[in-house]
Amino acid sequence: MLTARAWWLLFLAVVMLLVGLYGGYSLLVVLGLTLLAWVSYEGILFVFRVRWVVRDLQLERHLRDEQGRVTTLWSGRSFHVETTLALRGVFPLPYVTWSEMVPFGIEVSAGSVNGDGSLAPKEPLKLTYTVIPRGAGQVRFEGAKVVITDLQGLFCHTTFVRQPTTLRVLPALIQAEAQTATTKRYNLLPPPGINRLPRPGSGSELLDLRDYMPGDPPKTIAWKVSARRDKLITKEYESEVPVRCTLFLDTAQSVRLGARGMTPLARLVEIAAATAQANMGIRDLTGLCLFDETRVTKLLRPARTRRQLIQILNTLADAAALVPSVETAQGEPLLLAAYAFAREVYPDLLRAPVNRVPWWLPIVSPTPGPWVTKVGRGEDTYRVIFLVLGTLVYLLGWAGVLVLTSQSYQEVIPEEWFNEEIDIPPLEFLIGAELLWGCIFYPVWVSIIRDVLPAIVSTRRRRFTRYRKQLAAVLSRRYDLGPGGLELLFQDDDRLGVYLQRFLEEHQIPFTPTLYDAKGQYLFRSAQKVEVLAGALLRAVGKGHDNELFVLLVDLLDVQDDLAPLLRAVKVALGRHHQVLVVCPWPHGVEPPGDKPPSEYPPEAPPARAPALNLTALKARELRRFIRRQLTRRYHESFHQLRRTFARLHVPVVCAASDESVHLLLERLDRLRGMRKRR
């Protein structure tokens, strides 16, 4: 709380006081006393402000666009933010500097998020700035960081005024060129929202002529043709039906991986939003089905209303905000991220009076428990060495006892040991000592040397224990885990990891998820989603009408071996004369696949320094390049295999890699709609 300025001032004041007092200089005594009195006065005032006045701080925030206040944002559009910091009580704050915490995924395009001034009860401080959200999803405004100080800069206190607000960022509105014309220019074309289906129906265009069958309405009889053929012929007309397009969006863990706004899921959401808007533009019915590896999480039946579009966009925004989470997360990286965030946003909950960390805690209770958590290699070696040493001492002791109990110990032990000066203790004493060592000293030795000593020596370990205890307390309180919640999270790595993930996810803080479990198994394969998707597709087929269009926005590159249920469902859909299109997200930064399969690529030149794939000889850059090439090749192979698999069913597969894929997809959809542009 005291700044360096105040400490120096106090030091000089005390020196002056002592010199004046013992030297008989009243001038210095008065000056020293005056300085001390002044610092004390300012200090008491400041502490009062921190303990009492700061609680009255309030934050209010409004977002607006050119039409007024908004509660939902649009990706890529600018919005005006007005934040007000006010004081409720009667006591003022002489000087505060404050800055609004801008959420991730938002760019400040104009104005400033910092401000300062004196804060009085009826004189609030205001900040105005303009933001542009980047990418669909959700953004969370946490509040403002407020630094309180006196006018001399002797004291300083940082706090955070929380005013959490979570806002949806809807996907960007599609470009004009992606929208199909909604006006009917020629009478040959059906009105918007109606598509021709080459099946007998009640349309206006002639499809075919056939023999008259009893029950056919007389007005459908083609009289001239009947007269020519001398038998009754009936005209059959085309069907005019709306196209129902259902988008199946993959929200499994595998598509959530990546940097914010660059995940496969973000790309899929972008495509789904564009498709939905284009469909609505031509008055096609559009539905949405979200699924993950466990179940169908959201289902919107096809409809063409404006409300449906808004619902779809809202659902897509929520889907884009999903972040990866696993049940066995490594706590340490999450702990660092969460603590750094909590220190910024929840400084009041990490204060010593309410969340104390006893100094002895890292020593007495080193966490995580030594037999619970997997430790690093260095620490492991250290532990093994001391374990072996302790065990050796123990075994040597028993060996000694055995030798002494044997009849021929005099043959084993050298003769010079048996001079008069060496007094061999009695056997009972040796056995007792050995038992004592095994039962008491050995565990103590192991626990002290193995656990307590590193805790005393290692500052990192002490720091982590402090972080862990304080965050365990905050999380236990936040998620209402009951009286034992603190110690539960303090001891259990997995539970702590899960709650840390939840904490970070709720605050929209990006973090690096744990990709592999303790056995080295990849945690984000999500093969079960294929069955969920197949089930959802079959249900949609079962409830579908004619001329349905199913767009599968799903990442199938990693689950090539588990496609059988999906292929069966697709066959059923095709058998019912529906259309299916697969859109496969492409990882960010990986070169998109070409038309040629990877087997026809030119042979790759081996790395210059490693002709025999000696990875250790490769430089880091070459190694990265090599891995990247291999990864790209693997993705290309997977994609071409996927395309081949679905090509057998005449189902097109589109790669959602570049910006053009939205246009490509819309073209494909238009083609699949059937007869619309055929004439």
Added chain:
Amino acid sequence: MIDEVEPLDETPAAGPRLYLLLCLTALMIAALPLLARGLGLWAFFPLGVGAGALFLRWRVGPFLVLLSVLALIVAERNQMTPLELLTNVLIMLSRPFVRLRRPLPSFTTQNWRLQEANAMLDLVFGSAMLAYLIGVFRYLGVTLNILPIDRRNRTPKEPTTPGTPPPPEPRRSPHLIRGSETVIVLALACALSLLCVLLWEWLQERKARYDLITLSELSQSQLGMRMEVSDESWQLLLLLWGVGLGLIAVTGVLAYLGQLRMTKDEAGLYLQDELWRQTRREQSRINRWLAWARKKFGKVV
């Protein structure tokens, strides 16, 4: 389109000049008691140091002024001017490396009467110095930094990435300074100095041989030894006791006020922490075994 954010008023504010004026005036007033004590031109030594540091905007300026006052005292005690004192110190420091001739002692400080007790002069000097210190710290807060500088933000190597706010400027905006601030500063300086002069007057009357007479007699009769406490030590002890008791009382009151204004979350955490401290060992044992079982058998117990 959204309205453009209005730029801040860039015209220079009069606030910093006001504090500059206050500091210089206070330094000049502080020189008067020194002049009255016969320091002659050396009375303006703190003024020179302070004014120089003020115009150069040195952060150490206020501390240099205090040190210059200390230097005057030490010089007077050694019967030499501060310049000679400095020369002697330099010679002493360089003696292991260079052998220089020691200058002859000077007796130019014979007329200095810094030890002379004069409550009025002390009051003026204390008030002026305090006004200067308050003024200079506020001036530095406007021109350099009011908050401690975060060294991590001192030399930003990369431009601020989108989504993260730039580091806050630790400088007070000049347009926030009001004219009434200087009046409050002067009143505060005078009041505190007066209080301290009164306290010092009271302390000077405290003599160990009178105040501790009972204790002294008791020690002599019981232990057979005479208790010798100097007046200065007794005064210091009284001061420490007074300050300590005052601090304890004030801290207690402030802590109580802080507890009164605790939020629900803070109060919950406080109670949770208390419970944890009371039952930590039992909970620790149970949860360690549960964690071990989870790890071992891979299921929630």
